[in-house]
Amino acid sequence: MLTVLIPEPKKLEVADLPKPQITQPDEVLVRVLAGGICGSDLHIYHGTNPLATYPRVIGHEFGGVVEEVGSAVSPERIGQRVAVDPVVACGQCYACKIGRHNVCSTLEVMGVHRDGGFGEYVVVPEKNLYTFSKEVDDTMLALVEPYSIGMQINARGQIGQGDKVLIMGSGPISICALQVAVSRGAQVMVTDVLPQRLERAKASGAARVVNVKEEDLEKAVMEFTDGEGMPVIIDTVCAVGTFEQAVRLSCPAGRIVVIGLNANPSAIAQSEITKKELTIVGSRLSRARFGEVIEALEAGKLKPELLRSHTYPAADIKRAIEQIENHPEEVCKVTLTF
């Protein structure tokens, strides 16, 4: 079967590998229909994802149709079109026991720590499957995962009706977080340096966009918040400096959500956190958000047509990656068809 394989850092092959087999009673075989390319897939390819192991079949944003089931799975599953949550957790550690399996101490993510969904077939546990109640196109199955990241960010930032929110950066994760925040009634300001990306943010419901190459962000934040500072900040740029800036731009009692895997320390004084009593939280993967995302998509609360910008056949993944890396201004979420 056709598979996107990273045998070692900096090498990407469209390989012909044997079809995987069900080995556990609770597993199902999914014929993959669509996948989404994520920044972290590119980091695995370039050898800059500290969590990945090689060789690796990449892809953690994917969905398809169930073709075979293990002995403990109802045969009614066969033929179901499913989005697959890529997180596999132990169920035993502290985080798992309090329901936060997305930060399980022995966490494995399909496409990162174990083989993922960029192949014609993949075997996954049944409990990772989510279905829509109505017919949706194949691409939608692959968009549930990135939206689940946006849901998790909103939950971690406790974003609700009337909240003023700053999202730093306007890549695909920002667009997901933005659309979810808007659906919750928040007023959102979004930054970037690329005008086309800011246009997409506007179309996705941003109340104010700031090109930080041309405008002073601090001034814009103060205007947007009547001089108070920002109540909620989501840093999707994940640079040393943007985290520091987020702490400065927060209002007293503000909340900051970080999602980066940047290992370089930011210089943040304790006094800045204490004086404003800031809440700084990490947000990683997602925790049982797939159902919420599907509900929101079915209710028409999100705009997936603005999230997805390009689609390529999986065999052309190299062209898709060139598009992402050479024309970032044109690209949001790029999906693959299998």
Ligand SMILES: [Zn+2]
């Ligand atoms: Zn992703």
Ligand SMILES: [Zn+2]
């Ligand atoms: Zn665990």
